[in-house]
Amino acid sequence: MASYLSLRQMHTIKLKKGKAKAAHQRHPWIFSGAVVDDGEGPQNGEVVQVVDHLDGFVAYGLYNGQSRVAVRLIEWDSDRRPDEEWWRVRIQRAVETRQPLLRSSDTNTVRLIFAEADFLPGLIVDKYADFLSVQIHAAGAEKVKHVITDELNRLLRPLGIYERSDANARMHEGLPAANGVLCGDTPPEWLEIRENGIRYEVNIAAGQKSGFYCDQRDNRLFTARYAAGKRVLDCFCYSGGFSLNAFANGAASVVSVDSSALAMETLKRNVTLNGFDESKHVAVQADVNKQLRVFSDSGQRFDMIVLDPPKYAPSRSGLEKAARAYKDLNRRGLLLLERGGLLATFSCSAAMDVGTFKQVLAWAALDAGKEIQFVRQFTQPEDHPVRASFPEGEYLKGLLCRVV
Numbered sequence: 236m237a238s239y240l241s242l243r244q245m246h247t248i249k250l251k252k253g254k255a256k257a258a259h260q261r262h263p264w265i266f267s268g269a270v271v272d273d274g275e276g277p278q279n280g281e282v283v284q285v286v287d288h289l290d291g292f293v294a295y296g297l298y299n300g301q302s303r304v305a306v307r308l309i310e311w312d313s314d315r316r317p318d319e320e321w322w323r324v325r326i327q328r329a330v331e332t333r334q335p336l337l338r339s340s341d342t343n344t345v346r347l348i349f350a351e352a353d354f355l356p357g358l359i360v361d362k363y364a365d366f367l368s369v370q371i372h373a374a375g376a377e378k379v380k381h382v383i384t385d386e387l388n389r390l391l392r393p394l395g396i397y398e399r400s401d402a403n404a405r406m407h408e409g410l411p412a413a414n415g416v417l418c419g420d421t422p423p424e425w426l427e428i429r430e431n432g433i434r435y436e437v438n439i440a441a442g443q444k445s446g447f448y449c450d451q452r453d454n455r456l457f458t459a460r461y462a463a464g465k466r467v468l469d470c471f472c473y474s475g476g477f478s479l480n481a482f483a484n485g486a487a488s489v490v491s492v493d494s495s496a497l498a499m500e501t502l503k504r505n506v507t508l509n510g511f512d513e514s515k516h517v518a519v520q521a522d523v524n525k526q527l528r529v530f531s532d533s534g535q536r537f538d539m540i541v542l543d544p545p546k547y548a549p550s551r552s553g554l555e556k557a558a559r560a561y562k563d564l565n566r567r568g569l570l571l572l573e574r575g576g577l578l579a580t581f582s583c584s585a586a587m588d589v590g591t592f593k594q595v596l597a598w599a600a601l602d603a604g605k606e607i608q609f610v611r612q613f614t615q616p617e618d619h620p621v622r623a624s625f626p627e628g629e630y631l632k633g634l635l636c637r638v639v
């Protein structure tokens with residue numbers, strides 16, 4: 236708590252001339268190259284005051300000398316110094332905006348806090364039934380972990396709070412890996428949750444990211460509207476979100492492909508848990524690109540294909556290479572569809588905007604010798620909002636394409 240008691244001696248970070256514009260427009264990142272180096276820096280995670288080259292107040296932020304993003308701005312009102320109460324209020328506001336989702340009876344897994352979008356950089360909180368999963372990816376949030384835990388407990392009274400911080404992101408912030416119970420009960424190894432009335436088991440400690448991809452909630456439901464009577468192929472299926480929704484809507488058969496052994500195990504448990512006809516389900520543990528070639532060579536065809544790959548473009552500089560990979564993947568998928576066939580294809584690379592993604596699809600269709608229509612554009616759900624001043628927060632996009 237020392238960092239908060241010493242607010243009176245708050246460090247000032249001065250920006251170079253011409254580097255304050257984006258920050259004035261409420262963009263939350265100050266890159267290390269924009270900062271005047273005055274020798275003695277604050278501690279990582281400390282609250283600092285950022286000023287322009289003429290010493291005019293810009294915003295308060297969280298400092299990290301080890302990160303490419305030297306300051307994450309959180310408060311633009313100079314009268315509201317971020318203290319513990321500030322964090323509590325921000326957490327309360329974030330949770331408040333999720334109330335409509337929290338009241339839903341057929342879904343009990345919700346993202347409660349989505350980092351910069353909720354003015355809480357480095358902090359992601361997901362609700363899984365009666366447990367919370369917390370990811371802390373920045374030094375500033377790490378410093379007030381006790382406040383975060385306490386406020387979440389007060390607001391939501393979960394059975395337990397589990398920390399599942401991504402080791403890679405933390406390494407960039409100079410933070411040690413973290414995976415364990417923060418307070419309350421340890422969640423069961425397989426915790427049952429519900430989404431759109433479908434049951435899932437989530438492995439909070441070992442699953443990917445925080446255990447479940449709740450950002451595809453609406454897209455799974457929409458895609459499944461077209462699944463009745465269809466032969467569905469769900470690629471990069473993870474715990475089976477698209478496969479299970481397709482079954483629930485009367486798919487004739489579902490093939491689910493993922494390279495991860497834990498994904499396969501979770502998927503199979505989930506098919507059984509929901510009582511879907513296992514004789515109509517095939518789970519293939521394989522590399523999707525290789526498997527699509529196998530299907531192609533053997534003449535296997537599908538009526539609906541889902542492609543939901545991991546992030547191919549980690550940054551803008553990797554965009555061109557990623558575009559080629561997306562094109563190749565989608566071309567391979569389109570080759571397995573006949574006229575009337577549907578492709579639900581996604582990209583979770585923030586660097587790729589939806590316009591570019593459409594171009595990639597047009598290019599893939601041309602190469603596959605198919606004509607396609609865009610039937611629907613997909614995005615991220617309301618518990619993953621995008622701040623107008625932080626377009627980088629918009630990462631998930633998808634297209635429902637029909638072969639015509």
Ligand code: SAH
Binds near residue numbers: 443447474476521524
């Ligand atoms: N569609 C899923 C989420 C997909 S996340 C859902 O609705 O929940 C991306 C998935 O791709 C992960 O499960 C990961 O194991 C898998 N994956 C990554 N690279 C792969 C590859 N080359 N072949 C097959 N699966 C892969």
